[in-house]
Amino acid sequence: MKIGLDIMGGDYAPRATVLGAVEASKILSDNQTLVLIGNKELALPILEEAGADSSLFEFVHTTETIGMGEHPTKAITQKPQASISLGFQLLKEGALDSFSSAGNTGAMLVGSMFSVKTVPGVxxxxxxxxxxxxxxxxxxxxxxxxxxxxxxxxxxxxxxxxxxxxxxxxxxxxxxxxxxxxxxxxxxxxxxxxxxxxxxxxxxxxxxxxxxxxxxxxxxxxxxxxxxxxxxxxxxxxxxxxxxxxxxxxxxxxxxxxxxxxxxxxSPILGVNAPVIIGHGISNPEAIKNMVLLSRNMIESKFIDKVKAAFK
Amino acid sequence: MKIGLDIMGGDYAPRATVLGAVEASKILSDNQTLVLIGNKELALPILEEAGADSSLFEFVHTTETIGMGEHPTKAITQKPQASISLGFQLLKEGALDSFSSAGNTGAMLVGSMFSVKTVPGVxxxxxxxxxxxxxxxxxxxxxxxxxxxxxxxxxxxxxxxxxxxxxxxxxxxxxxxxxxxxxxxxxxxxxxxxxxxxxxxxxxxxxxxxxxxxxxxxxxxxxxxxxxxxxxxxxxxxxxxxxxxxxxxxxxxxxxxxxxxxxxxxSPILGVNAPVIIGHGISNPEAIKNMVLLSRNMIESKFIDKVKAAFK
Incomplete structure (x- = not known):
């Protein structure tokens, strides 16, 4: 299981997101891997400071981000290397089982509909x-x-x-x-x-x-x-x-x-073809940890399959 | 100035309404008269008990009422002798300067639109x-x-x-x-x-x-x-x-x-040709008192004239 997390999203990123990932990783099972998407160079010192083993995480490095105030559709289409855009790309390819971010809400909504798309019938x-x-x-x-x-x-x-x-x-x-x-x-x-x-x-x-x-x-x-x-x-x-x-x-x-x-x-986006969760802009590490655990719960419960079956 | 009050409206009427009227009357000036609309036979013992002089009030006696659950339009048209219906009749004739009730909200709304009607332009x-x-x-x-x-x-x-x-x-x-x-x-x-x-x-x-x-x-x-x-x-x-x-x-x-x-x-109904106030169903004497004082303030401020002028 690969749980994708945008470490650049939210007012206190990447510090709050990386620290939240560390807390979550202590609870996740061995086969549940957190994939951190964003600036790895900023993440590593935070992991080190927290005394966390960076080899427990997978990284998708990028320096591009989508700001809170940016126009969602424009940002998603014009910034394919932004952390949110990359997250959705990987989610669409099946390289991730879920994706979450405390960043731009509109970009998360538009991104999910452009990439994994709405469940047929919804x-x-x-x-x-x-x-x-x-x-x-x-x-x-x-x-x-x-x-x-x-x-x-x-x-x-x-x-x-x-x-x-x-x-x-x-x-x-x-x-x-x-x-x-x-x-x-x-x-x-x-x-x-x-x-x-x-x-x-x-x-x-x-x-x-x-x-x-x-x-x-x-x-x-x-x-x-x-x-x-x-x-x-x-x-x-x-x-x-x-x-x-x-x-x-x-x-x-x-x-x-x-x-x-x-x-x-x-807050999950319900009705798209993968677990996608939007965090509060002011998310602290505790919130990020719980967003990751909610992602895991959505994957484990096979929620998406239930939705697909119900709307078939 | 004649301030009309439905003493039969609300969950605790007529006790709460009459006691509220007594409290309000202590604050009103001599030329500000409370007109109590409803069952006078029920009101008099409550006034006596409160040690209030019943001659300070005017009465419009009726035994008919509109219940909280009644259909507003039907009730207003089929019960012309109900306390709410009488209140609006007097308001329309100019015998009252305002009318308020903690009774059926819908009947108050419909009654005001049927009787004093909407200000032209609203x-x-x-x-x-x-x-x-x-x-x-x-x-x-x-x-x-x-x-x-x-x-x-x-x-x-x-x-x-x-x-x-x-x-x-x-x-x-x-x-x-x-x-x-x-x-x-x-x-x-x-x-x-x-x-x-x-x-x-x-x-x-x-x-x-x-x-x-x-x-x-x-x-x-x-x-x-x-x-x-x-x-x-x-x-x-x-x-x-x-x-x-x-x-x-x-x-x-x-x-x-x-x-x-x-x-x-x-809560006042704004946009009709007279001050009309709807009280909370659970109004106690304090709420009724303040509803009466709000009625007075709406009359004194010539609020209706301001509305008419603005929408002319």
Missing amino acids: IRPAIATNVPKLKNGFGVLLDVGANADCKPDILLQFGMLGSLYAQHVYGAENPSVALLNIGEEEEKGNMLTIATHSLMKETAAFNFIGNIEGRDLFEDHIDVIVCDGFTGNVVLKLAESFYALTLRKGFKDDFFDRFNYEQYGG | IRPAIATNVPKLKNGFGVLLDVGANADCKPDILLQFGMLGSLYAQHVYGAENPSVALLNIGEEEEKGNMLTIATHSLMKETAAFNFIGNIEGRDLFEDHIDVIVCDGFTGNVVLKLAESFYALTLRKGFKDDFFDRFNYEQYGG
């Missing part, structure tokens, strides 16, 4: 994220930004993708899937959610439990929450800001702690 | 709510549920309505108006927000400061936040649930305390 891939449940564990919220405008059939598919992810990667049995809406009754909502509710109500593809409202996001019985990428992105950023406020004000609590992105490492 | 009225600013005071968020599907010209008008409200009722000077979006750059967003940004950028009707993201909702420099009613409702309910969680967990903080709806009493 209209649009979605970015999924974790939402903490009140008691313990996490629900899955999608889409959180890949698709600002959605149609009902796209949201229906997000339900399928989220359900498969919750089941195979998180081990939820018969995951419950809810539609984020502005009323519990099926006739409530905007044109998109009313039409989506009708589709979801009839589907046999997942366990639809109906509409939920903004206040129900953290309920323990909900495994997957479906919304368009505009709503999901607003919700995600609002939740992050609340978490940041509780931290700043010194509130300490198990539930709020589980908003910490470090704990789950990154 | 495409769709919006429900506005308070969002606490980090340091102190409140921003205004609209729409939070009146219009699940919006078009760019409707959102542009929400900017005007919110700006007028922040200026005249909250005393904000040259209020800053932001568009809730999923990126700060003007090309970011969904089709609705991208088109709306173009309109807002060109408007002279208010002080547009650009896009904000979900994480910026509480920033001190933002007076008005515009979004469609779907997004606003999800945001509002998510924020309420966070506040409820901080309470449940015993966190105590000035900022979080300002999420407490009791402090501002209710």
Whole structure:
């Protein structure tokens, strides 16, 4: 198993990424190899400083990078030697089993769709994220930004993708899937959610439990929450800001702690032909470590095969 | 000045509404009269118990009510003697200067549009709510549920309505108006927000400061936040649930305390020809009191005249 990691991605790269890789390597099995993509000359001193054996890693050396502010499509097409571009090239060739980066989100999305491409039958891939449940564990919220405008059939598919992810990667049995809406009754909502509710109500593809409202996001019985990428992105950023406020004000609590992105490492792109994970721009070594472990879990669970089979 | 209050609206009516009216009456001037609409026979013993002089109030007696679960349009048309219906009838006739209720939100919205009607030039009225600013005071968020599907010209008008409200009722000077979006750059967003940004950028009707993201909702420099009613409702309910969680967990903080709806009493419907305020279903006497005082402020500020002038 080859787990690809862009060591140049994120605000604290390559230091945070390389140190995160070191931590992850302590947990990975012998047949699970981390492939570090980026500037090897910058990585080696960091490995040495951490007392890590550089022979445990494979390297794909490059000095080119895609910056956080660059236009995704332009960057991916005009910088084939950038770490993100190389990662996707290797992923497409099968030299990697997964690829993750805490770098340019748009480039990760575009890169995945250009290289490994969307699973046949999937209209649009979605970015999924974790939402903490009140008691313990996490629900899955999608889409959180890949698709600002959605149609009902796209949201229906997000339900399928989220359900498969919750089941195979998180081990939820018969995951419950809810539609984020502005009323519990099926006739409530905007044109998109009313039409989506009708589709979801009839589907046999997942366990639809109906509409939920903004206040129900953290309920323990909900495994997957479906919304368009505009709503999901607003919700995600609002939740992050609340978490940041509780931290700043010194509130300490198990539930709020589980908003910490470090704990789950990154947001997978669901619906493309390989495990691809986007890390938070401010990822620290702990977050990178967990992004690598999530990559491994996605590979081990054969999540991609499950998606392909479901959309066949 | 005649301030109309539905004493039958809300989960704790008529007790909470009548006690709230008593508290408000202690603050109102002699020429500011509270008109209590609902079952007078139920109200009198509550007034007596509170040691209040019933002659300070005017009464419009009725035993009919509209329940929380009733279909708004049906209820308003089929129950002309219900407290909400009577309130709007009196408001339309000019016998009241404002009307508020913590009862059926939909009936309040439909009632206002059927009776006093939308201000000429306003495409769709919006429900506005308070969002606490980090340091102190409140921003205004609209729409939070009146219009699940919006078009760019409707959102542009929400900017005007919110700006007028922040200026005249909250005393904000040259209020800053932001568009809730999923990126700060003007090309970011969904089709609705991208088109709306173009309109807002060109408007002279208010002080547009650009896009904000979900994480910026509480920033001190933002007076008005515009979004469609779907997004606003999800945001509002998510924020309420966070506040409820901080309470449940015993966190105590000035900022979080300002999420407490009791402090501002209710959500005005902006864009109709009279001050109309919808209270929270769980309103207690403190919330009712503040809803009455907000009604008075809307009347005193001649907010409706400002709206009419702006849309002429």
